[in-house]
Structure formats: C-alpha cells, structure tokens
Amino acid sequence: MCDAAEKDLYAVLGASASDSIQQLKHRYQQLALQYHPDRLGGECSSEAQYGVNKFLEVDAAWRILQDQNTRRQYDLQRRALELKQDWPVDSALYLEDMTWNQDECAYTYSCRCGGGFNISEKEVEEETQRKQQDDEDEETEEEAHGGVVVCCDTCSLSVHVTGLTLPSLTTK
Template sequence: MCEAAEKDLYAVLGASPSESVKQLRHKYQQLALQCHPDRFRGECSSKAESGLKKFLEVEAAWRILGDQNTRREYDLQRRAQELKQDWPVDSTVYLEDMTWDPDECVYTYSCRCGGGFSVSQEEVEEETQRRQRGDDEETEEGQHRGMVVCCDTCSLSVYVAGYYIERLKS
C-alpha cells in the first residue's frame, strides 16, 4: 500500500473519490481495454512497454479502489496526507514553464483566479545553491525538492520544482 500512497489512484483511473464502485469499474474496464498488452502485439517495443506499464498501473489502482476495505484504507491514508500539508497545493509547476520577467527579476505563473505566483531570481539562486551543496533531499526519481509558492490573490499554492538556473540562464 505504500507505493500506491505516492500516486493518486483516482487520477490513474481518471476518476474522483466521490465516484461509486460501479463508475470506477467502468473507467477501469475502459482503460484496461485501451492499454492491455494484447493490443500492442507487433508494435515497437517502447510503445508496448509503455502500454504494459500503464496497464499494470491501472490494474494496481483498481485492485485497491475496487475493494471496499482497501479503498477505505487508501482514502484514510490520502486524507491524512492532505491534513499534513500546510497549504492547499493546486498543482506542480516547473520553473522552466514559468515566464521570466527581466525587469522585475522574477519568474511568474498565472493562477486560475486571475492572480499570479512569483519566484524571485534570488530565491531560485538560493535554492540552486542549496541543491548544489547537497542540502536538498532527492526524491526517488532524482528530482530535487522545490518550494511551495502562494498566489498573490487567492489561497491556492503551487509547488515549484526544477531549479536548473544554469540551464535557464545560459
């Protein structure tokens, strides 16, 4: 169950936590048909491998969400994780996807409310230096942790990842 807690199993099935088991089963069946390994016979190995990986991911999500007891346990773990967060993080944004404003020396990203998120060049440099010193922890995928940035208008926050200032500024 630990591996599953890292991924949003509802998102894997393209569903929401409020959907019934019947609705989840329907979404599972559609996805399983789309990415079943038999559909990729004769395809290039990378496409077949990608399909198999997706199929296994969908299968694992269904195994947990399709059973009432394991779904309840997963939902409780998910809720506990949400309660540990200090801010309501809306999404992950990569620094290279943000807009650079050379006049203000900030990276900006628009919020859905019309406001915006901003990270100064100084904050990026500090985070980059921290990463280079090895102060920053790495995740399993080798991605370095980023920072949570609040919208200047509403209560939403985004997780800004990817402090690669050397590449962005070159």
C-alpha cells in the same frame, strides 16, 4: 496496500474519487479490454510489455477500489498523505514560465484571482546556491526535485516553482 497509497489508483483507472463503483467498474473493464495480454497476441515488443504492465497496474487498482472496505482504507491513506504535506501546492511551474520584472527585480506570474506570484532575484540565487550545495552532497530523491513554494499576494493559492538553476541570471 502501502505501494498503492503512493500511486493514485483513481488516476490509473482514469477516474476520480467521487466516481461510483459502477463508473469505476466501467473504466476498469474498458482498460482491461484494451491492455489484456490476450489482445496483444503474444508479441515480445516493448509495446507489448508496456501493455502487460499497464494491465497489471489497472488490475491492481481495481482489486483495491472494487471493495468498499479496501477503498475506504485507501481513501483514508490518501487523505493522510495530503494532510502530511508541508504546504498545500495548487500548481507547479518553471521559472522560465514567469516574467522578469526589472523594476521589482523579481519574477512574476499572474494568479487566476488577479493577484500574482512573485519570487525575487535574491530568492532564486539562494535556491540556486542551495541546489548546487545539494549536488555536491549526496542527493536524495526529494532534493533532486527542488524548488520554492510561492504564495499568491492576493488569495490563498500557492505554486511550486522549479527550474531555478538558470545558466545565467543576467540574461532575463
């Protein structure tokens, strides 16, 4: 079940953790009918291969979520992974989605609370330099996704800002 903990089995079924077993079963049955290999007619296309892989993924998710004990164990593993996060991130966005504020020399993005997320030009430059250094060193999968967590200046929400390696910081 280690591999399953890395993948959101509820998302595989198009469901949520709060769904009842009957709701999960219904979603499983719909997806199993849609992607079952017998329905693909024995085709050897990439589309057929995708369908088979999707069916196997849906079936594996259902095998874990259908049983109360394995579902509980899976839910506990998911919760443990959530608690291990360095920082709770509510959303992700790209630097290019943010607005350049010339007066503050910072990129800004409005929060739903009315506050804002701000990242200074200096922080962007530092992250760009760090990313370039990582590119020179052997890159791990985690480092490849890079970015900075920015907190709202009013509430407790935070976003993960990526895409910090802009070609030129002077073209704002």
